Amino acid sequence: MVENKASAPGKGSLLQQTRLVCGLTLFTFVFFHFLNHALGNISLSAMNWGQDIRYVVSGKRLFPWIFYTAMILHSGLGLWKLAQRRTLKMPVWEATQIILALLIPYVLIKHIFVTRGAGELYGSNISYQHELTALWPNDALWQSALLIVVWSHGCIGLHYWLRIKRWYRRVQTPLLGVAITLPLLALTGWISAARRLELSGNQKLNVTAEQKSNLLEIVSQVQLGVYALIALVLLTLVTKYALGMFQQRISVTYLDQKTVKSVPGPTLLEISRMKGVPHMSICGGRARCSTCRTLILSGEASLSGPSKTEAQVLKRIGASANVRLACQIRPMTDIVVRPLMGHGKKMQAPGLSDRYRWGVEQPVVVMFIDLRGFTSLSEGKLPFDIVFILNRYVDGVVKTVNRNNGMVDKIMGDGVMALFAVESDMSSGARDALACIQAVSKELEKVNEDLAAHLAAPLRIAIGLHGGTAILGRIGLDGQSGVASGLTALGDVVNVASRLEGVAKEENVLAAVSMDLITAAGITPAQNLTERSVAIRGRSGPISVICLDETAIVLADFKPAS
Incomplete structure (x- = not known):
């Protein structure tokens, strides 16, 4: 059975998850x-109708307290994390998110107390008539800024959390559309309603002037307290930096790069950032990915053992004992290291956004297509003829794969390796691949017609098809010189598909397809198709295979699984 669920990325610590x-x-x-x-x-x-619906769904009393609890925990843990930093050098996106977060309380506190506070303290009816009267026109600019700041902060966090998930790329464009459209509609919506309310002369504030003054006094006190807390966190960072000036330095040597001096205490990732050493970290140092993985060449004994969070990530990637996550280790003595990803290069933004540069584990369908007996077929022909024949054949195969939602991995002379289910679910990819067998066979008929004058006998092919979990990545050139490697698949699924292409040749059939792939497609083979077991080199047991010839390749020959 093909596994349809790729391993999840690291989840981070309990505090991060909270x-x-x-x-x-x-x-x-x-x-x-x-x-x-x-x-x-x-x-x-x-607007009032929508608010009533929200209250019914979420609960008018319960949900606000869930909201406030989440807000206090999220903000508190964010400040705690900020206080733990040893450097303010960080990626632009991370700095932007922090700055936006620090701006939110100034306006949000006032908004909460003028609305929810009025209801809790004075029993006021918090309708949109009250809210819009309180905000328009004096606080219109601040309220609009609050919408933009809150939304931007949330979207940045969501994007950098989701970008390591394999399905995110498929929905990234429509989600971007929502991320742009919804705040625009919200801004125009509340402003339009507020202006209409003012023009109609129906503005009404459900608190007295004295109550409003009391609320604003509370707002000032709470704002002062919050920003005093933020100032304390920033003072903690400055104090750490000042005390560090008097601490004894340790040496961190980056193999083949340079040696830097640092105070003990910061993580290795923080040291890299402070000293301008390129060090990859897709998840922003949260131990959700493994891109900051580092080989410890000397000084490993002085490091604390991996936490549960780090151990889970290291186990998932099968790391050796001397490989650690730079975002989790804090060197206390001299150390020699070698970052294992992006080593020695300043990685550019395009690379950061390409998840395949760092490897993605996901279910995929692998197809191998190879010409039979092309070596003997090409004997006695001029080099021009051989290249002409191959180009016509390969061009037809590549176009057919693309038309059937496949992706060409590589072309090896007269062989083609293609991938399916890269951007779709496994079931759809498996059916696309099965349909591609028939399409390639028909395309080969056209190729043979076009090349009839150049061939002593028609071209024949053999196809191997298998599906399973593989590692997808770009191996080799990273695009720094203007040329980037294409996507390729690694793992046992590739070995099996290649072996099945050989089985198709041995059995003198068009294609050998694993039963795992057929099951993943959600279909069962017809009774006239025989299942057989095939031994695979490197596997302890045989694999079940269905062989298809030119007369049994139409999808109608398969029946949906009951």
Whole structure:
């Protein structure tokens, strides 16, 4: 049976997971709150109707406290993480997210107390009539800025959390459309409703002037307290830096690069950033990916053992004992290291956004197509003739693979390796690959017609097809010189598919397809197709295979699994 679920990336520590869950809770609230604001493009009544629906679904009493708990935990854990930093050198996206987070409380605190605070303290009816009256026009600019800042902070966090997940690339474009459209609709919605309310003369604030003054006094005190806490965190960072100036330095030697001096305490990733040493980290130092993995050549004994979070990631990648995550280790004595990804190169932004540069484990379908007896076929022909024949054949095969949602991995003379299910689910990819067998056979008939005058006998091919979990990555050139390697698959699934192409030749059939692949496609073979066992080099047991000849390649010959 083909495994349809690729291994999940690292989840991070318990604190990181808690912060993530709280962040997702807050983003969910913001998402539906923005949808509610967008209804203002219709009418004020539509906004109040949307708010009533939200209260029914989420619970008017329970959900606000879930929201506030998530907000306090998310903010508190974020400040705690910021206080743990030993350097403020970081990727632009990470710095942007932190700055946006620090800007949010100034406006959000006032918004909460003027709305929710008025309801809790004075029993005021918190309708959109009250909210829009309180915000328009004096606080319109601040409220609009709050929407943009909160949404941008959330979207940045979501993007850099999801980008290491294999399915994200397929939905990235439509999600970007939502990320741009929804805040625009929310902005135009609440502003339009507020202006209409003002023009109609129906503005109404459900608190007295004295109550409003009391609320604003509370807002000032809470704002002062929050920013005093933020100042304390920043003071902690400055103090750490100042004390570090008097600490004894340790040496960190990057093999084949340079040696730097640092105070003990920062993580190896932080040291790399402080000293301008290129060091890859796709997840931003959260131990969710393994791109900062580093070979420890000397000084390993002085390092603390891997935490549970780091150990899970290292186990997943099958790392040796002297490989550690740079974002997790804190050198306390001299150490010699070698970053294993992006070593010795300043990785550019395009590389960072290409998940395949760092390897992705996912289910995939591998197809091998090879000409039979081409060596003897080419005997006595001029080099021009051989190249002409091969180009016509390969061109037809490549176009056929592409038309059937496949991707050509590599071309090896008269052989072609293709991948399916790279950008789709395994079932769809398996069916695409099966359909491609028939399409390639028909394309070969056209090739033989075109080359009839050049061939003593028609071209014949053999196809091997298998599916399973493989590693997809770009091996070799990284694009720094203007040329990047294409996508390739690695793993046992490739070995099996290659072996099945040989089985097709041995059995004198068009294709040998593993039963794993057929099962993944959700179909069962017809009764006239015989299942057989085939031994695979490097495997302890045989694999079940169905052989297809030119008369049994139509998908109609298969029946949907019951």
